[in-house]
Amino acid sequence: MAKNSTSTGLAPPKLVVEGLCKRYGKVAALEPTQLSVPSGEFLTLLGPSGSGKTTLLQLVCGLVEATEGKVFIDGQDQSDTPVYQRDIGLVFQHYALFPHLTVSENIAFPLKMRRQPAAEIKTRVSDALDMVHLGHLSARFPRELSGGQQQRVALARCFVYQPSIILMDEPLGALDKKLRDHMQIEIKRLHRESGATIIYVTHDQEEALALSDRICLMNHARIEQLGTPHDIYMRPRSAFAADFIGISNILRGTFERNGGGTKLVTPHGAFYLPEGIATNGEGGGLVVRPEHLRIGADSPNTLCGSVKEIVYAGSETRVIAQLTDGHEIILRLPPGQSVPRMGDTISASWDKDVAALVP
Numbered sequence: 001m002a003k004n005s006t007s008t009g010l011a012p013p014k015l016v017v018e019g020l021c022k023r024y025g026k027v028a029a030l031e032p033t034q035l036s037v038p039s040g041e042f043l044t045l046l047g048p049s050g051s052g053k054t055t056l057l058q059l060v061c062g063l064v065e066a067t068e069g070k071v072f073i074d075g076q077d078q079s080d081t082p083v084y085q086r087d088i089g090l091v092f093q094h095y096a097l098f099p100h101l102t103v104s105e106n107i108a109f110p111l112k113m114r115r116q117p118a119a120e121i122k123t124r125v126s127d128a129l130d131m132v133h134l135g136h137l138s139a140r141f142p143r144e145l146s147g148g149q150q151q152r153v154a155l156a157r158c159f160v161y162q163p164s165i166i167l168m169d170e171p172l173g174a175l176d177k178k179l180r181d182h183m184q185i186e187i188k189r190l191h192r193e194s195g196a197t198i199i200y201v202t203h204d205q206e207e208a209l210a211l212s213d214r215i216c217l218m219n220h221a222r223i224e225q226l227g228t229p230h231d232i233y234m235r236p237r238s239a240f241a242a243d244f245i246g247i248s249n250i251l252r253g254t255f256e257r258n259g260g261g262t263k264l265v266t267p268h269g270a271f272y273l274p275e276g277i278a279t280n281g282e283g284g285g286l287v288v289r290p291e292h293l294r295i296g297a298d299s300p301n302t303l304c305g306s307v308k309e310i311v312y313a314g315s316e317t318r319v320i321a322q323l324t325d326g327h328e329i330i331l332r333l334p335p336g337q338s339v340p341r342m343g344d345t346i347s348a349s350w351d352k353d354v355a356a357l358v359p
Contacts (some may be wrong), residue, residue: 013072014039014197015060015165020069022055029055031222032069037165037199042191044200044208047218048244053201054169056218060199061088061167073164089163093173095154097142103153104129104138110161128156131190148179152186159194168200172207184210205245209233217241233289239358242287249290249329250358251303254283264357268323271301272352279357287356290318290332295340299349303329307344321346 015037022029030052037043045053058064060071062083070079078086097106107128111121129135132152142150151171158166171187172180188211191198202208208215209229217224217232225232225241236242239250253266262279263270264286271286273279293303305321308328317339319331331348333339340346 012039013037014041014074015199016070016072016075017056017060018070018072020056020059020071021067022059022064023067028221030059031220033223035216035223035226037197039197040195042188042198042200042211042213044202044212044215045218046202046205046208046215046245047224048203050221051218052221053203053216053218055221057167057169057199057201060165061090062086087164089158089161089166091154091158091166091168091171093170095142095150097150097153097157099142102139102141103134103145106142106153107157107160110157114161124160128160131159131193132156132186147175148183151175151183155187155190159190159196162196164197166196166198168198170202171200172202172204180207187211209245215245217244219244234354235356236287236358239285239287242285242356242358247290247330247332249288249293251286251288252283253286255279255281267325268303268327271355273357274353274355277357281359285358287358288329288350289354290330291316292350292354293329293331293348294350295319295331295333295338295346295348297349299351301352301355302347302349304345304347305329307340307342307346310339310342319346321348 013036017033017035019032019034020030021032033056045056047053055064059066062081066079070077072078073086098109101109104125108121108125111124129138132155134149134152134156137145137149145153172183175183184207200211212229214227215229215232216226219240225237232241233245236245242248242250251264251266251268251271253264256263256265256270262273264273264284303323305323307319308322309320311318315335317333319333319340320328321331322328329348
């Protein structure tokens with residue numbers, strides 16, 4: 001079964017998880033989970049603390065024993081294989097570099113443990129140093145490196161022995177924002193150049209959107225939604241997905257169907273829904289992203305409110321407006337756009353096709 005499974009049709013699966021779960025007594029750390037990861041994909045496990053993302057990662061690599069379920073790597077059942085025999089590379093938030101070894105020696109360590117020939121080790125370490133742009137620091141010790149440089153050494157040490165799958169557990173969590181942004185670019189480049197299959201754990205939504213081929217959004221020990229960053233951001237399937245990834249304005253109401261299309265009738269007005277969207281049940285929540293709201297634009301879908309807060313964030317200005325019933329909406333205004341003043345009454349409009357509908 002695992003050998004014939006695919007997730008996108010673009011590549012055969014490198015990893016297949018079938019019914020994998022973990023329970024501690026009556027508490028489920030991971031509900032029975034199905035997942036298929038094609039070779040060469042960058043998949044991010046995203047979710048809040050306690051969502052099951054790290055548990056899933058630990059089950060895949062064998063650090064934690066599953067309550068039930070199977071793990072297949074390259075079509076082979078690895079469920080009972082010890083962690084050191086699964087051909088999986090691990091990169092942690094804390095770099096775990098050997099303080100008494102130089103950069104080159106740290107990178108060479110996994111090759112020496114695998115008894116690779118000395119000439120092969122020298123070549124592959126040199127290639128790994130070039131890959132992370134640290135050739136000029138090869139003789140330094142970890143204490144002589146910055147946090148970003150240490151993380152690049154940890155990445156090189158993992159990539160150098162070419163494991164079947166690379167697992168990264170919040171590797172950038174200890175870095176400041178500017179360095180984190182830089183390392184995101186580095187990891188994306190390393191993935192592109194190496195073609196490695198990477199499973200990446202984070203709670204940072206921006207990190208997930210920037211790095212991933214697909215995002216596996218997790219909540220309450222199960223998969224909430226699986227899809228490309230664009231699909232999950234633009235077409236969330238639940239209020240949790242809409243609210244966790246990015247900022248969302250969610251307007252709840254009931255459906256009104258007529259010859260001119262379907263509207264969602266809310267306390268703030270009746271709003272047209274995107275063409276062709278499924279309207280199951282009596283009602284739902286209309287998701288409108290802050291960047292899709294335009295002040296003063298002419299549209300059938302319009303909200304009116306009073307400006308309660310203005311936040312300047314450099315690349316954008318966030319405007320928080322309060323509707324008549326106390327409900328607040330958020331707008332994101334790009335640089336150069338006129339910003340209202342505190343207390344102003346504004347109208348905020350959006351094109352119906354940029355909205356999404358959640359239960």
